[in-house]
Structure formats: C-alpha cells, structure tokens
Amino acid sequence: NAGVMQNPRHLVRRRGQEARLRCSPMKGHSHVYWYRQLPEEGLKFMVYLQKENIIDESGMPKERFSAEFPKEGPSILRIQQVVRGDSAAYFCASSPPAGGAGGYTFGSGTRLTVV
C-alpha cells in the first residue's frame, strides 16, 4: 500500500514559468490537503479538496495559484508565473473520508526553487 506520492521531488523553474505539482493520495483516501513550508518555517494550510470539489481554499493566494482534484488522476497544484517568493516545499496530505483521529498522511513534498 503505497503512501502519498508526490512528484516531482525537486522542481526548478525560472521566474515567469509555470509550476505543476502532483499528488496521488493513499489508496482509499478521497481527501487531499496542500500545505506550503517556507524555509525555516512551519507548514501553512493552502487548500483542501475532495474529488472534483474544492472544499476550503482559504490559504491559497488569490492570484496565480490554483488546485484541482479530478475524478481520475492525481491532485494538481498549479502556480502560474512563478516568482522567487514561491520557492518553498509543498506538501500534500491525504485522509480517509471520515477524517478521524489518525490525522493526515503526508507525502515527501515537492521542493520548488525559482531562479
């Protein structure tokens, strides 16, 4: 039973390019959460999705950032026209529908570097 799979592990983009980060949840998990970790900081909530629905995007920047979790395939976090300040580790987590005590299972993250 594979855990939460994120790819790529490392991504380098030039300013102005687009970044696409992918997350496949654990088998049986239908809830996906994206968090961002800036250097030397904790994790900040970005967005919570279920299949084909964005439930809570209160942590997403208003511009350039979008997320989706289609019926088939992984969840995608998309950052358009990246800037240096977008450099961070982006973590995806998943949980089963009931949520519950077990918390989330996290992926290993995608480390985005904007040059």
Added chain:
Amino acid sequence: GEDVEQSLFLSVREGDSSVINCTYTDSSSTYLYWYKQEPGAGLQLLTYIFSNMDMKQDQRLTVLLNKKDKHLSLRIADTQTGDSAIYFCAESGVSGGYNKLIFGAGTRLAVHP
C-alpha cells in the same frame, strides 16, 4: 484566530530526556498531534492525543496535555542521535465538517554525544 506556538530550538545530550513544549489557542481542538520531520523529508506522524485525555504514552514517547492552559508537551526518553529532527505540534478541530490541521513553526531538536 487559531495559533500554535513552539520554542524553536532544543539541544540535549544523548541518553537524556527531551521535552518539547507547545501552546495552542483553539479551545475547541479535538485532537493534538506531534509530527517529526527529518532533513529533506516529509512529515511523519509520531503520536496524537484526544482532547479529553491528559496523558498518552507510546514506548519512548509521552504526551502531556493541559487543556486548561492549552499546553501540550512531548517527552522523548533516552534521546538518541536518530531523534535529531524538527518536531511539529499541530491542533485540529472539526471546522466546516472536516479536520483542519494548524501547525506550529517546529522545534529543531539537536542531540549531541
């Protein structure tokens, strides 16, 4: 609003006990968690405690919860060099029908011989 605070650094000698502290603000938190992050890796769930409990022990780990003071601690007995990592405290409460985790900034634990 919701906020979780932790001290940023802790240095201990190998074999000693480590105590990492955390305070939180959301009194409606249902569960409180401790996650471990090793360099370049994701977050590993270490343990969690339900908000109506005072203490939970799991091998070398002891979690203490003072709900009145909104204070959570993680004690690691017989700390080893492999315990060197960043430890994150997180709170969650059911908000909008789901558990939303709010993390502290993390405590960097350094274990030296």
